[in-house]
Amino acid sequence: MDNKRKNNKNFAIFLVIVAAVVVLIASTFKSIQNSLNLGLDLQGGFEILYEVTPIDETAELDMTVVTNSISKRVNVLGVSEPQIIVEGTDRIRVQLAGVEDQESARKMIGTTAHLTFRDVDDKEMADSSILAEGGASLAYENGVPIVSLKIKDDAKFGEITKEISSRTSGNNIMVIWLDYEEGDSYREEAKKAAAGEEPKYISAASVQTQIMGDCIIKGSFTETEAKTLANLINSGSLPVKMTEISSNVVSAEYGEGALHKTAIAGIIGVIAVALFMIFKYRLPGIVATIMLAFYIWCVFAIYSAMGAVFTLSGIGALVLGVGMTVDANLICYERIRQELYKGHSVPSAVEEGQKLSFSAVFDAQFTTLIAALIMYIWGNGAVKGFATMLIITVVMTLVVNVFLSKRLLTLLVNTGNFNDKPEYFGVKKEQIPDIQKGEKQFYTGTHQFDYVANAKYSVITSLVIIGLALIMGFVNMGSGKGFFNLGIDFASGTKLTVSSSEPVKIEDVQAKMEELGYSNFKYQSSGENTVYATTKEALTVDDLSGIKSALKEVYGEEPGDNVVTPVVGKDLVRNAIILTVVAWIAMMAYVTFRYEWDYALGCIVALLHDVGIVLAFFAILRMEVNTEVISVLLTIIGYSINNSIVVFDRIRETMSLAKKNVSGEEYKAIVNDSLDRTIKMSIYSSITTLLPVIFLLLMGSKAIFTFIVAMFIGLIAGTFSSIFVAPTLWRTIRMNHKPKDKNKTKKKEKKEALDEYTFKGINA
Numbered sequence: 001m002d003n004k005r006k007n008n009k010n011f012a013i014f015l016v017i018v019a020a021v022v023v024l025i026a027s028t029f030k031s032i033q034n035s036l037n038l039g040l041d042l043q044g045g046f047e048i049l050y051e052v053t054p055i056d057e058t059a060e061l062d063m064t065v066v067t068n069s070i071s072k073r074v075n076v077l078g079v080s081e082p083q084i085i086v087e088g089t090d091r092i093r094v095q096l097a098g099v100e101d102q103e104s105a106r107k108m109i110g111t112t113a114h115l116t117f118r119d120v121d122d123k124e125m126a127d128s129s130i131l132a133e134g135g136a137s138l139a140y141e142n143g144v145p146i147v148s149l150k151i152k153d154d155a156k157f158g159e160i161t162k163e164i165s166s167r168t169s170g171n172n173i174m175v176i177w178l179d180y181e182e183g184d185s186y187r188e189e190a191k192k193a194a195a196g197e198e199p200k201y202i203s204a205a206s207v208q209t210q211i212m213g214d215c216i217i218k219g220s221f222t223e224t225e226a227k228t229l230a231n232l233i234n235s236g237s238l239p240v241k242m243t244e245i246s247s248n249v250v251s252a253e254y255g256e257g258a259l260h261k262t263a264i265a266g267i268i269g270v271i272a273v274a275l276f277m278i279f280k281y282r283l284p285g286i287v288a289t290i291m292l293a294f295y296i297w298c299v300f301a302i303y304s305a306m307g308a309v310f311t312l313s314g315i316g317a318l319v320l321g322v323g324m325t326v327d328a329n330l331i332c333y334e335r336i337r338q339e340l341y342k343g344h345s346v347p348s349a350v351e352e353g354q355k356l357s358f359s360a361v362f363d364a365q366f367t368t369l370i371a372a373l374i375m376y377i378w379g380n381g382a383v384k385g386f387a388t389m390l391i392i393t394v395v396m397t398l399v400v401n402v403f404l405s406k407r408l409l410t411l412l413v414n415t416g417n418f419n420d421k422p423e424y425f426g427v428k429k430e431q432i433p434d435i436q437k438g439e440k441q442f443y444t445g446t447h448q449f450d451y452v453a454n455a456k457y458s459v460i461t462s463l464v465i466i467g468l469a470l471i472m473g474f475v476n477m478g479s480g481k482g483f484f485n486l487g488i489d490f491a492s493g494t495k496l497t498v499s500s501s502e503p504v505k506i507e508d509v510q511a512k513m514e515e516l517g518y519s520n521f522k523y524q525s526s527g528e529n530t531v532y533a534t535t536k537e538a539l540t541v542d543d544l545s546g547i548k549s550a551l552k553e554v555y556g557e558e559p560g561d562n563v564v565t566p567v568v569g570k571d572l573v574r575n576a577i578i579l580t581v582v583a584w585i586a587m588m589a590y591v592t593f594r595y596e597w598d599y600a601l602g603c604i605v606a607l608l609h610d611v612g613i614v615l616a617f618f619a620i621l622r623m624e625v626n627t628e629v630i631s632v633l634l635t636i637i638g639y640s641i642n643n644s645i646v647v648f649d650r651i652r653e654t655m656s657l658a659k660k661n662v663s664g665e666e667y668k669a670i671v672n673d674s675l676d677r678t679i680k681m682s683i684y685s686s687i688t689t690l691l692p693v694i695f696l697l698l699m700g701s702k703a704i705f706t707f708i709v710a711m712f713i714g715l716i717a718g719t720f721s722s723i724f725v726a727p728t729l730w731r732t733i734r735m736n737h738k739p740k741d742k743n744k745t746k747k748k749e750k751k752e753a754l755d756e757y758t759f760k761g762i763n764a
Contacts, residue, residue: 007416014411018290025297032297035304038097039311039385040250041703042259045097049246050110052090055239066092066240073108073235083309091245095309103545104228110242112179113232117160120173120186125160128233129153136233138226139216145226147217147233154212162210169206176203176217178232202229244541250497250560257499258701265699266319269692270296273326276688281333283424284409288329291405295325298396303389314389315704319696321393323689324642328365328397329405330688331646332357333425334681340427346420350413354406360649361402363594364642367587369394374583378575383627451675451723452668452731458724462609462717469616476622484619487626488564493536494544496521497560498551503528509551516550526702538565580611580633587641595648602730603644606721610640613717614710628707636714643682643722650674651727667731675723686719 040047054061063086074082074096083095099105115128135150151157164174175186177200189199203217221229274292278285299318303310336353344352372394375387418424422432473483488495498509506523509531513521521533539547544561552558584604591600611633618625651674655662662670693715697708 007414010411010414011417014408014415017408017411021290021294025293028301029297032300032304036300036310037304037307038259039309039314040095040097040248041311043098044250045095045099046106046247046249047093047095048106048110048244048248049087049091049093050242051245052092052240052242055112055114055241061090061240063089063092066238069235069238070094070109073231092242097309104224106541108228108232108235110244111232112238112241113235114179114238115233116177116180118175118177118180118186119164119167120171120175122175122180122184122186124180125164125174126156130157131233134234136230138223138230141216141218144218145221145223146219147221147226147230149215149217149233151214157215158210158212161207165207165209172207173204174207175201177201178229244563245565246563248560248562258703262315262696262700262704265695266315266692268699269319269695270322272691272695273322273688276691277326277329280426280684281330282426283412283418284329284333284336287405287409287412288326288333291329291400291408292322292326294404295396295400296322298400299389299392302392302396308388309385311385314385317386317389318393319692321390321397323685323692324365324368325393325397325400326688327642327685328361328402330684331361331364331681332402332406334678334684337425337427338677340422340425340432343432346418346422346425347413349425350409354410356653358402360646362398363591363649364645365394365397365402367590367641367645370586370590371583374579374586378579378582379630383579383630386628449672449676451672452728455724455728458720462613462720462725465620466612466616469619473619476619481622484615484625485622487624488534488536488562489626491536492538492564493534494539494564495562496533496547496551497562498531498533498555499529499557499559500555501529501557502555504531504555506531508554509533512551512554513547516547518547526705530702538563579630591641591645595652598730598733599648599652601733602648602726603641605729606644606718606726607636607640609721609725610636610714610717614714617713618710623709624706626706628704629710632707632710632714636711636718640714640718640721643685643718644726646681646685647674647678647722647727648730650678651730662734667734671727671731675727679723682719682723686715690715 039045052061052063052066067084067086070084070092071082074084074094083093085093085095087093094109096105096109115131116124117126117130118124130151130153132150132152135152137148137150139146139148161174164172166172173186177184180201184200186201186204189201190204193199193204203219205218217229219226270292274285274289277288277292281288296318299321303314332354334353335357336349339349339352339356340346342349369391372387372390375383376391379387412418422429477483482491498504504525506525510521510523510533513519513533518535520537521535524532524534526532544563548559548561584607587607588600588604591603614629614633614636615625617623618629651670654670654674690712693708693711696704697712700708
């Protein structure tokens with residue numbers, strides 16, 4: 001009776017936890033969704049990287065003052081959750097999502113806005129200190145927009161206007177400049193104005209008499225221009241010069257379309273993973289699905305609470321995280337099944353499987369966390385956003401899917417309802433041996449496939465792919481195309497995204513661009529409704545404004561633009577190399593600490609293989625290499641080590657039972673048997689990670705197509721390297737260098753352990 005009460009209590013606790021999870025998700029999901037801070041690639045907006053230099057070369061650059069000044073201007077725009085990030089000592093990145101009038105916002109932020117009153121000889125008569133704080137406002141004169149200025153120092157302004165009004169006709173003009181530069185001339189600009197061109201000054205008015213009060217600025221302003229000018233004057237002048245060195249502008253329509261497509265693809269991918277887990281693992285699969293839903297809720301809740309910006313690459317990291325968090329459960333469930341095959345009872349198999357799988361799961365996730373932290377610390381822009389999501393997903397994998405899902409499964413098992421029902425774990429009763437009768441355990445490996453001997457075919461295939469990439473790369477270099485098809489992120493230049501609700505044809509966009517006088521663009525279609533126009537030239541803001549205005553008239557939507565100057569491209573290449581090298585060193589140090597140096601070297605060589613394969617495909621297919629590819633390479637580094645660690649964890653476990661002096665053939669047997677016992681984990685892990693990626697590839701936004709393709713190639717390469725490259729290299733090292741035995745104590749000689757690990761020529 002006591003056991004029954006205890007069993008009922010465990011089942012009741014399980015139901016309460018599941019009900020709490022369902023209620024929590026259902027009651028808060030909508031509010032979390034509404035409070036998510038979407039990035040500019042999902043709702044439109046822009047990101048601009050400025051190089052900051054002091055106007056006075058002798059002055060010290062204070063980035064805090066610059067940030068505060070920009071914040072004041074952004075507040076005028078009414079943008080929610082603006083991102084103003086200082087990078088290094090002389091750069092500042094401004095990200096504004098959801099801005100409707102992007103050009104006005106661009107001008108508002110980047111203009112120094114040093115207002116001066118000058119005469120016709122360009123002599124400064126006064127600056128903005130003569131105005132009342134916040135005294136500029138939009139006004140109208142005979143229905144025409146003007147800017148009204150409230151004068152603070154009436155006496156000084158009266159003195160200035162009296163002096164100018166006393167001059168001869170043609171010289172009695174007060175010129176108002178915004179950001180006057182040495183060498184600017186009113187007389188030269190006046191000639192342009194007379195010829196119908198836009199002068200650099202903002203107003204030039206004759207002064208007939210002394211003015212002892214407020215004044216106005218007249219010009220051929222639109223209402224928006226007059227309002228922007230008033231806001232600029234009110235925000236005060238920046239103490240620095242802001243030089244735009246990189247920009248990315250995304251139209252709202254393009255962002256919304258990308259969000260919808262990617263979200264749908266992601267949801268289908270997650271459902272596919274859940275169905276796979278239920279099909280393969282039955283009861284544990286159901287537990288994994290419940291905790292997967294809770295895991296996704298936790299990730300979104302944390303992201304919302306942090307106020308972090310949710311981007312397209314963040315969605316990619318989340319979907320990858322789904323595969324990796326399911327992978328953590330998968331490793332545990334496979335160990336449980338293996339314990340059942342050895343004849344253990346269901347409760348014993350669950351307890352032992354959870355215990356045996358923990359080290360592999362923890363080490364695999366921690367290595368990914370190392371890569372994510374390095375991306376976050378040294379990365380910028382999209383890389384940092386990707387890293388933020390990856391860090392959250394890894395931490396939540398360890399907290400939710402490792403600990404809580406284990407607790408749920410244990411509660412179910414402790415109800416006693418599944419003690420004699422291994423089929424609920426995907427194991428047939430006839431596969432469970434009766435140990436007391438001396439029956440041998442059911443073996444799940446291949447028994448016959450020689451992984452070590454066949455590794456050469458995988459290596460040869462990889463070398464052929466890399467060799468072909470080298471040949472094609474050098475051929476392309478000879479023809480002036482470059483080894484890689486570097487995106488403007490690295491090579492510098494301008495990329496326009498022309499979108500419309502109607503089909504957009506490359507030839508139509510090209511014809512319009514050539515009509516505007518731009519013949520040095522290359523064009524690429526992305527679906528029926530989007531065309532990318534790219535040039536290696538970093539166009540100016542004025543050039544972009546004219547192009548975008550003309551294209552908007554044709555297609556009804558303002559094109560997005562991405563501009564990168566050469567200095568930024570060089571910095572990105574350098575940072576990408578640093579990120580990769582630091583990640584490798586950190587991971588190798590951790591694996592060495594947890595295992596031994598030869599395990600770590602096997603992992604690093606596997607990583608080099610995976611990175612080489614991804615870059616080789618990009619060289620062969622001439623796909624664009626951009627900053628998002630760096631995020632993928634760092635993620636693949638973490639993923640590849642995940643699979644390698646699962647294999648190495650089993651090899652280490654086997655080695656702890658083997659005798660000290662092991663021959664070459666015995667090492668081969670150890671590797672083959674360890675791979676036999678982990679091959680399902682590797683394959684299923686690849687499936688659960690690849691499923692969401694495949695749906696993103698087929699159905700997701702074209703904006704992250706390159707990102708997803710690189711992920712797909714890298715995941716496949718990572719699977720093969722963890723099976724054929726890393727363990728084979730480890731065996732080669734062990735055959736030529738036998739490390740000192742760290743374990744001085746006598747090895748355990750449990751009969752059960754001996755039964756599991758029986759190799760030809762090996763006695764524990």
